[in-house]
Amino acid sequence: MSWRAAWRGFLLVASLLLCALRFQGTALAAFLRGRRVTSRQRAEWMHDCGRIVLAAMGIHYRVEGDLPIGSTLIVANHLSYLDIVIASVALPCAFVAKEEIGRWPFFGPLSKMGGAIFVDRSSRASAWETADEMVLRLAEGVPVVLFPEGTSTDGSEVIRFHSTLFAPAVEGRLPVAPAAIFYERRGAGMESDLCWFGDDTFLPHLLRVLGVDDFMAVIRFGAAEVFPDRGTAAWRSHEAVTAMRSEEKSTAELPCV
Secondary structure (H helix, E strand, C coil), rough: CCCCHHHHHHHHHHHHHHHHHHHHHHHHHHCCCCCCCCCCHHHHHHHHHHHHHHHHHHHEEECCCCCCCCEEEEEECCCCCCHHHHHHHHCCCEEEECCCCCCCHHHHHHHHCCCCCECCCCHHHHHHHHHHHHHHHHHCCCCCEECCCCCCCCCCCCCCCCCHHHHHHHHHHCCCEEEEEEEEEEECCCCHCCCCCCCCCHHHHHHHHCCCCEEEEEEEECCCEEECCCHHHHHHHHHHHHHHHHHHHHHHCCCCC
């Protein structure tokens, strides 16, 4: 482990503890008023803590395009668990996450504090329960982020979008906004070095990321649309995200002048 990874690891743990304490303060204030922490408050908490966490990890970020507003389903490609932090920094939102994350030590409780909506991707019944929960969040005006590939990838392509969880937006005639996530390396290395996919285990990957210098995370939002059905929503959104990813790769490959 490099000294950079060790120092950033210390800062990361400290930042996560700070975030947990801040949430407890919010929860206590709500309890004293006889209320519960709202979905909007959880999204705002994630938004603030995302900045703290990325700073601790030494990750720079850039947000491009027009930010989705209110009751919008945001659909993005999926490269790593870091995508959740990157999207939350862009705007207050809720996330659909695989149920395994809810069982992770420390990160599981934090994701629950942030209002994550968990789904068992192997269960159709779980998917529809998740869709019902998404409807509630969207009704409260909280944007919901979905990774419809269903798994994280190495970034070489955007794989097919599953259409099931597009239902809350389609049936509610709500806008769907595509978002493309990129990891940029200023020095040697490739985007795939930072992606968490396949059989890569969590802790070694995290330590590798913490040791990287000049890491820029980018999220680019495309134009939101209202779609007539889930199938159209899935393939049109897939095309939009793929196009944004391809445009970024083409620009990155241009020679310097």
